[in-house]
Amino acid sequence: MEDIRGMSLEALKNYMVASGEKAFRAKQVYDWVVKGVSDFDAMSNLSKPVIEKLKKAFVIDNAKIIEKLESADGTIKSLHQLSDGNVIESVFMTYKHGYSACISTQVGCRMNCAFCASTLGGMARNLKTSEMLGQIYEIQNETGKRIDHVVLMGSGEPLDNYDEVLGFIKAACDETGLNLSGRNITLSTCGLVPKIYQLADEQLQITLAISMHNPFNEERAEIMPVTKKYPIEEIVKAVSYYIEKTNRRVTFEYALIEGENDTERHAEALGKLLKGKLVHVNLIPINEVAERGMKPSLQKQINRFKDILMNKYKVNTTVRRELGSDINAACGQLRNQHVKTLII
Numbered sequence: 001m002e003d004i005r006g007m008s009l010e011a012l013k014n015y016m017v018a019s020g021e022k023a024f025r026a027k028q029v030y031d032w033v034v035k036g037v038s039d040f041d042a043m044s045n046l047s048k049p050v051i052e053k054l055k056k057a058f059v060i061d062n063a064k065i066i067e068k069l070e071s072a073d074g075t076i077k078s079l080h081q082l083s084d085g086n087v088i089e090s091v092f093m094t095y096k097h098g099y100s101a102c103i104s105t106q107v108g109c110r111m112n113c114a115f116c117a118s119t120l121g122g123m124a125r126n127l128k129t130s131e132m133l134g135q136i137y138e139i140q141n142e143t144g145k146r147i148d149h150v151v152l153m154g155s156g157e158p159l160d161n162y163d164e165v166l167g168f169i170k171a172a173c174d175e176t177g178l179n180l181s182g183r184n185i186t187l188s189t190c191g192l193v194p195k196i197y198q199l200a201d202e203q204l205q206i207t208l209a210i211s212m213h214n215p216f217n218e219e220r221a222e223i224m225p226v227t228k229k230y231p232i233e234e235i236v237k238a239v240s241y242y243i244e245k246t247n248r249r250v251t252f253e254y255a256l257i258e259g260e261n262d263t264e265r266h267a268e269a270l271g272k273l274l275k276g277k278l279v280h281v282n283l284i285p286i287n288e289v290a291e292r293g294m295k296p297s298l299q300k301q302i303n304r305f306k307d308i309l310m311n312k313y314k315v316n317t318t319v320r321r322e323l324g325s326d327i328n329a330a331c332g333q334l335r336n337q338h339v340k341t342l343i344i
């Protein structure tokens with residue numbers, strides 16, 4: 001059966017009319033879906049016959065939270081169970097500007113980045129638009145807070161699931177739904193060049209974030225195999241096209257790994273690559289993943305790296321505030337632990 005969380009208001013209107021109901025019933029149902037109900041019986045302003053029709057035609061509970069970890073800083077990492085038994089994860093974060101959710105776009109990931117726990121078990125499947133929305137609804141239900149910023153940076157490569165992710169963005173920005181501003185949605189990609197061009201042509205107002213992590217192709221390919229197919233030069237060219245089409249600043253995410261990519265040589269190369277472009281660099285002290293054997297850079301190295309980018313190359317740079325380090329908040333860690341427990 002179709003998941004009602006992925007249906008537009010217009011699609012619900014068509015269903016209601018086709019099933020012999022008044023069109024206005026669709027808005028009643030849609031409002032309940034956006035409120036995050038996971039039980040049709042909770043739709044208290046609908047008659048029992050209408051509710052029974054909905055139960056026979058649709059499902060609604062698709063991202064139930066089955067486990068959560070709460071950090072001392074207020075960050076909450078949740079494990080969601082999908083209708084087919086697969087599990088995904090999300091992170092709820094509190095900032096001065098409001099509440100943010102980092103959600104998954106795939107069950108696992110096939111990009112095989114060396115620093116990420118999401119890829120350890122490979123990829124099971126893509127998520128549907130409804131399952132991405134479901135994560136938002138369940139987080140809001142759990143926390144009682146309205147999510148006003150969304151980061152597509154959890155498990156999975158968003159541009160590897162292009163159509164469903166685009167459907168999520170459009171649904172999330174729908175004024176009759178979550179009514180998020182496109183500028184409050186960040187999509188992170190490891191650099192699928194053709195999809196960056198395609199996304200640019202959509203002319204959305206979302207923030208594009210590139211997972212860079214090394215300015216040298218050979219070194220980047222060791223930790224991000226996608227580089228072998230899409231070299232850094234092609235990624236930067238696609239980013240320039242994206243900026244030209246959208247007039248939006250692009251973020252370059254750079255996870256600092258001790259002894260791997262945090263030297264002055266790396267900072268100099270990254271500065272030369274990005275100088276003069278409408279970009280922002282977000283330096284990220286990497287979350288330690290036991291299976292990967294990588295450690296975050298020392299604070300003095302982080303400071304030096306930032307200093308070179310900002311003062312020598314005039315590239316706007318910030319260091320990401322570390323959240324949830326005490327609860328394994330890095331991508332894929334909670335899901336990976338859950339899956340290993342099931343195997344054991």
